[in-house]
Amino acid sequence: xxxxxxxxxxxxxxxxxxxxxxxxxxxxxxxxxxxxxxxxxxxxxxxxxxxxxxxxxxxxxxxxxxxxxxxxxxxxxxxxxxxxxxxxxxxxxxxxxxxxxxxxxxxxxxxxxxxxxxxxxxxxxxxxxxxxxxxxxxxxxxxxxxxxxxxxxxxxxxxxxxxxxxxxxxxxxxxxxxxxxxxxxxxxxxxxxxxxxxxxxxxxxxxxxxxxxxxxxxxxxxxxxxxxxxxxxxxxxxxxxxxxxxxxxxxxxxxxxxxxxxxxxxxxxxxxxxxxxxxxxxxxxxxxxxxxxxxxxxxxxxxxxxxxxxxxxxxxxxxxxxxxxxxxxxxx
Amino acid sequence: xxxxxxxxxxxxxxxxxxxxxxxxxxxxxxxxxxxxxxxxxxxxxxxxxxxxxxxxxxxxxxxxxxxxxxxxxxxxxxxxxxxxxxxxxxxxxxxxxxxxxxxxxxxxxxxxxxxxxxxxxxxxxxxxxxxxxxxxxxxxxxxxxxxxxxxxxxxxxxxxxxxxxxxxxxxxxxxxxxxxxxxxxxxxxxxxxxxxxxxxxxxxxxxxxxxxxxxxxxxxxxxxxxxxxxxxxxxxxxxxxxxxxxxxxxxxxxxxxxxxxxxxxxxxxxxxxxxxxxxxxxxxxxxxxxxxxxxxxxxxxxxxxxxxxxxxxxxxxxxxxxxxxxxxxxxx
DNA sequence: TTGAAAGCGCTAACAG
DNA sequence: CTGTTAGCGCTTTCAA
Numbered sequence: 001x002x003x004x005x006x007x008x009x010x011x012x013x014x015x016x017x018x019x020x021x022x023x024x025x026x027x028x029x030x031x032x033x034x035x036x037x038x039x040x041x042x043x044x045x046x047x048x049x050x051x052x053x054x055x056x057x058x059x060x061x062x063x064x065x066x067x068x069x070x071x072x073x074x075x076x077x078x079x080x081x082x083x084x085x086x087x088x089x090x091x092x093x094x095x096x097x098x099x100x101x102x103x104x105x106x107x108x109x110x111x112x113x114x115x116x117x118x119x120x121x122x123x124x125x126x127x128x129x130x131x132x133x134x135x136x137x138x139x140x141x142x143x144x145x146x147x148x149x150x151x152x153x154x155x156x157x158x159x160x161x162x163x164x165x166x167x168x169x170x171x172x173x174x175x176x177x178x179x180x181x182x183x184x185x186x187x188x189x190x191x192x193x194x195x196x197x198x199x200x201x202x203x204x205x206x207x208x209x210x211x212x213x214x215x216x217x218x219x220x221x222x223x224x225x226x227x228x229x230x231x232x233x234x235x236x237x238x239x240x241x242x243x244x245x246x247x248x249x250x251x252x253x254x255x256x257x258x259x260x261x262x263x264x265x266x267x268x269x270x271x272x273x274x275x276x277x278x279x280x281x282x283x284x285x286x287x288x289x290x291x292x293x294x295x296x297x298x299x300x301x302x303x304x305x306x307x308x309x310x311x312x313x314x315x316x317x318x319x320x321x322x323x324x325x326x327x328x329x330x331x332x
Numbered sequence: 333x334x335x336x337x338x339x340x341x342x343x344x345x346x347x348x349x350x351x352x353x354x355x356x357x358x359x360x361x362x363x364x365x366x367x368x369x370x371x372x373x374x375x376x377x378x379x380x381x382x383x384x385x386x387x388x389x390x391x392x393x394x395x396x397x398x399x400x401x402x403x404x405x406x407x408x409x410x411x412x413x414x415x416x417x418x419x420x421x422x423x424x425x426x427x428x429x430x431x432x433x434x435x436x437x438x439x440x441x442x443x444x445x446x447x448x449x450x451x452x453x454x455x456x457x458x459x460x461x462x463x464x465x466x467x468x469x470x471x472x473x474x475x476x477x478x479x480x481x482x483x484x485x486x487x488x489x490x491x492x493x494x495x496x497x498x499x500x501x502x503x504x505x506x507x508x509x510x511x512x513x514x515x516x517x518x519x520x521x522x523x524x525x526x527x528x529x530x531x532x533x534x535x536x537x538x539x540x541x542x543x544x545x546x547x548x549x550x551x552x553x554x555x556x557x558x559x560x561x562x563x564x565x566x567x568x569x570x571x572x573x574x575x576x577x578x579x580x581x582x583x584x585x586x587x588x589x590x591x592x593x594x595x596x597x598x599x600x601x602x603x604x605x606x607x608x609x610x611x612x613x614x615x616x617x618x619x620x621x622x623x624x625x626x627x628x629x630x631x632x633x634x635x636x637x638x639x640x641x642x643x644x645x646x647x648x649x650x651x652x653x654x655x656x657x658x659x660x661x662x663x664x
Numbered sequence: 665t666t667g668a669a670a671g672c673g674c675t676a677a678c679a680g
Numbered sequence: 681c682t683g684t685t686a687g688c689g690c691t692t693t694c695a696a
Binding site: 048049050053071072074075082115252256259278284 | 378380381382383385386391400401402403404406407408410411414425426428446447555559584585587588591610611613614615616618
């Protein structure tokens with residue numbers, strides 16, 4: 001391994017001068033700088049990030065903790081966060097929190113997360129984690145639909161406005177019996193409850209509320225579950241002419257499930273989703289959906305962590321992403 | 333910040349004993365261990381990974397470099413690699429290599445990649461990177477369809493066998509004019525050329541080869557490009573009754589493009605893809621496809637890097653993933 | 665503009 | 681079973 005010491009010797013300068021060159025710190029004569037750069041090239045020197053971090057206390061890395069990277073929403077988000085961070089000179093480390101803990105000693109369990117200068121934490125990943133992180137006074141930005149009671153900077157989706165717009169759009173298209181295909185959570189504040197409530201509100205505003213509500217529940221937020229829910233809906237004989245799916249992933253399953261039962265979209269049932277995943281435009285029929293501005297969210301989240309790295313005690317804020325309603329074949 | 337020193341003082345032992353407890357190193361009395369764990373809890377101590385790494389020379393981290401995490405194939409792979417690595421006591425750092433370099437000094441450009449104990453490198457990401465990495469004698473496993481001339485451990489997809497099986501399956505279904513929708517690369521060894529060649533070979537074997545071949549080219553490997561290619565195919569009046577799409581992503585676009593022109597799948601044209609992305613089963617019609625064993629690939633890649641970490645000079649090997657042919661509605 | 669000294673928090677090696 | 685010693689490679693601080 002080539003160290004700074006080696007480079008210094010090779011260039012006939014001190015370690016410190018090499019460090020200054022490597023970090024573009026100025027105050028180094030042009031001639032000396034050239035000699036040092038040459039020595040770096042020759043020796044194949046590379047900084048040891050651990051040593052730098054140990055000494056400086058800064059990693060230059062923002063952690064992004066998501067429950068699964070496998071999910072289109074999270075991988076897309078990761079991509080955007082990486083861009084936003086790079087623009088501010090930060091690197092992003094993606095951490096998957098979904099899996100069970102390894103056999104590490106308790107004290108070490110989340111130490112990796114705390115290695116970073118700041119953390120963008122997707123809310124689903126939060127359970128059993130928050131106390132340790134909160135107490136640390138560590139720069140954290142929360143992402144997701146839960147309620148954090150103002151304890152953190154928080155960036156969320158346009159849940160209420162988006163679902164209201166979607167439901168309203170179905171009504172505008174002439175739907176009178178509008179159902180919702182929604183996930184497992186029954187209580188608390190989260191994606192499912194927030195969007196379900198917004199759906200009910202939208203129906204009430206339009207005088208379309210059904211009793212009992214046309215809720216087609218899911219046990220998981222997957223395509224498979226969406227398909228099964230569509231089957232159950234059709235088989236139970238409910239006469240629904242419009243459907244709101246809480247996410248596009250579920251909508252894809254619902255689309256398939258309706259096809260399985262011979263129902264046509266939009267002719268028999270209109271369907272709208274939430275997220276605007278890349279496939280949405282390419283499905284047959286193409287999927288109408290609420291398109292939150294993911295780039296805006298990534299940008300905001302990074303901006304907030306970086307700010308907080310420099311001003312740890314700044315008051316926290318709540319931020320909701322803007323959205324577009326993408327009207328496509330599935331509701332026309 | 334709480335250090336080991338602090339914990340040691342609190343527990344009335346030496347730093348070393350704390351270190352032993354933290355690393356489950358045994359040779360510590362039960363009583364002392366309890367005292368130390370208690371002190372750790374009380375003080376909220378967390379290991380400083382940088383210090384540990386600096387001293388030990390090991391990070392316990394495997395890097396996974398992919399061009400984009402946004403692409404379903406890569407995010408799925410990442411997920412599987414994380415699992416495989418965890419089973420061996422390693423952590424995975426995902427690095428996106430797609431974007432242009434930042435303004436870092438030359439010597440630093442890829443230093444982050446070399447911080448890890450080993451690296452799984454997706455081939456697309458390789459350009460301009462390989463020399464530096466090769467010369468380092470650093471544990472690397474290549475992933476992807478390019479030709480590395482045996483310089484690295486290499487895990488690849490079943491390109492030839494998979495595409496041959498897919499093309500053969502179309503022929504078995506009665507297709508006689510089988511086309512291929514394929515990507516931009518015209519030369520070299522890569523996904524596109526390998527799969528195109530396998531398609532031609534399969535046709536020749538069956539006596540179905542057309543001249544000129546029914547190649548519908550793409551400028552990019554996206555859904556959008558697949559859709560456009562389908563449009564061009566139909567508009568050009570080619571009478572095709574079977575289509576191989578080099579990837580499922582492209583197949584999704586093709587499916588849509590055919591629908592745009594009023595062609596039905598499989599009645600008018602049969603279509604088969606490659607990858608078995610999660611959506612494949614849920615499309616309407618559901619998509620037949622070559623399903624490489626991604627889990628096998630992840631497992632193999634991790635196994636190989638880990639081996640190489642411990643035996644850097646072991647001879648390299650070539651490994652091709654097994655696959656299944658998933659026959660669904662699009663070819664029935 | 666350059667350099668010397670000190671030490672970040674941890675662990676390997678050895679001593680007790 | 682526990683403690684001591686000696687750095688890992690870098691940057692901060694201060695002096696030249």
